[in-house]
Amino acid sequence: MSQSTVPFLPFVKPEIDEETIQGVADVLRSGWITTGPQNQKFEAALSEFCGGRPVRTFNSGTATLEIGLRIAGVGEGDEVITTPASWVATSNVVYEVGATPVFVDIDPATRNIDLDLLEKAITPRTKAIIPVYLSGLPVDMDRLYEIARAHKLRVIEDAAQAFGSTWKGERIGKLGDIVSFSFHANKNLTSIEGGALVLNNEEEAVLAQKYRLQGITRTGFDGMDCDLLGGKYNLTDVAARVGLGQMPHLERFIAQRKKLARAYFAGFEGGAAARLGVGLPLADFENSNWHMFLITLPLEKLSIDRAGFMGQLKERGIGSGVHYPAIHLFSLYRAKGFKEGMFPHAERYGASTVTLPLFTLMNESDVERVCRAVNEICEQYGK
Numbered sequence: 001m002s003q004s005t006v007p008f009l010p011f012v013k014p015e016i017d018e019e020t021i022q023g024v025a026d027v028l029r030s031g032w033i034t035t036g037p038q039n040q041k042f043e044a045a046l047s048e049f050c051g052g053r054p055v056r057t058f059n060s061g062t063a064t065l066e067i068g069l070r071i072a073g074v075g076e077g078d079e080v081i082t083t084p085a086s087w088v089a090t091s092n093v094v095y096e097v098g099a100t101p102v103f104v105d106i107d108p109a110t111r112n113i114d115l116d117l118l119e120k121a122i123t124p125r126t127k128a129i130i131p132v133y134l135s136g137l138p139v140d141m142d143r144l145y146e147i148a149r150a151h152k153l154r155v156i157e158d159a160a161q162a163f164g165s166t167w168k169g170e171r172i173g174k175l176g177d178i179v180s181f182s183f184h185a186n187k188n189l190t191s192i193e194g195g196a197l198v199l200n201n202e203e204e205a206v207l208a209q210k211y212r213l214q215g216i217t218r219t220g221f222d223g224m225d226c227d228l229l230g231g232k233y234n235l236t237d238v239a240a241r242v243g244l245g246q247m248p249h250l251e252r253f254i255a256q257r258k259k260l261a262r263a264y265f266a267g268f269e270g271g272a273a274a275r276l277g278v279g280l281p282l283a284d285f286e287n288s289n290w291h292m293f294l295i296t297l298p299l300e301k302l303s304i305d306r307a308g309f310m311g312q313l314k315e316r317g318i319g320s321g322v323h324y325p326a327i328h329l330f331s332l333y334r335a336k337g338f339k340e341g342m343f344p345h346a347e348r349y350g351a352s353t354v355t356l357p358l359f360t361l362m363n364e365s366d367v368e369r370v371c372r373a374v375n376e377i378c379e380q381y382g383k
Contacts, residue, residue, distance in 0.1 A: 020245025061182025061195035136291035191243035267371030326350035
């Protein structure tokens with residue numbers, strides 16, 4: 001088969017079955033397409049998944065993080081500790097509520113926030129911690145919450161990529177403080193766009209509902225009051241129906257992702273990529289849901305840069321991505337005083353990471369194709 005006839009392999013593609021597609025059509029025909037009965041069913045299913053904890057859905061994982069901070073009482077003058085190795089929303093929402101993000105460098109092995117450094121970053125102004133579970137790999141939850149309890153800090157878990165991940169056999173979302181999930185199109189479970197907030201009690205759930213829709217409380221047929229400044233963050237019933245259709249497949253989705261991740265590790269053994277020092281993720285098949293497979297390039301040993309490497313993958317019919325550039329080096333953050341050298345591990349990772357294809361509609365021959373391409377490029381452009 002010639003190169004031109006090989007189908008393009010994107011780095012992500014959601015799997016949505018015909019039953020779900022038909023279900024969406026039914027919702028559209030019903031006339032109730034914004035937040036309604038499908039959303040209630042989705043919240044109930046999510047609550048059951050999270051051990052019966054209250055869950056409220058939102059239109060994005062960004063909204064859930066912001067509202068999680070507001071529910072935790074984070075505001076003007078407060079500091080929130082997080083990682084610079086994440087999607088920029090993680091720290092943007094801290095500024096959005098009037099607080100200040102305080103970054104802590106990553107552990108090079110896990111690529112998550114380095115808990116050895118976290119405690120040193122705590123000040124009298126610290127109000128909360130936002131750990132990020134990159135690619136679905138949780139941090140050491142026992143240690144995280146030990147630190148949080150010792151300093152009386154709230155935790156808003158950025159579990160955007162970790163739906164279906166576990167810690168010591170317990171699902172992320174079942175334990176802990178406030179937990180934020182994303183159901184964006186590239187996540188293990190999607191509602192096209194959307195997210196959910198796992199809360200501690202009904203009081204927090206009611207507060208989440210107020211923030212979700214303009215601070216409004218309704219009573220009876222015509223009673224309405226507004227007692228706080230909310231926004232417009234509700235999830236539509238169309239999106240909720242997609243999420244509901246995904247729920248029964250989650251275990252299969254994760255099992256397939258783990259199978260593909262194992263194939264990646266096998267495919268990189270002994271090849272040019274391994275000899276050159278291409279970095280692979282931590283091989284955690286107990287806790288991670290394997291949301292993504294991220295490699296790091298030894299750029300000092302290559303005669304092309306990362307963009308060139310990704311271009312070579314595209315020429316071979318393979319898509320790729322970047323997750324993520326170090327947040328503190330974006331212009332918005334440089335203007336606030338951040339600069340190179342402050343978080344060297346996150347900077348090195350952010351400059352060299354490449355996301356390889358990993359989604360449930362792939363098979364092991366697709367992984368072999370990607371590994372072969374990466375090895376070829378390393379062989380061709382290695383110094």
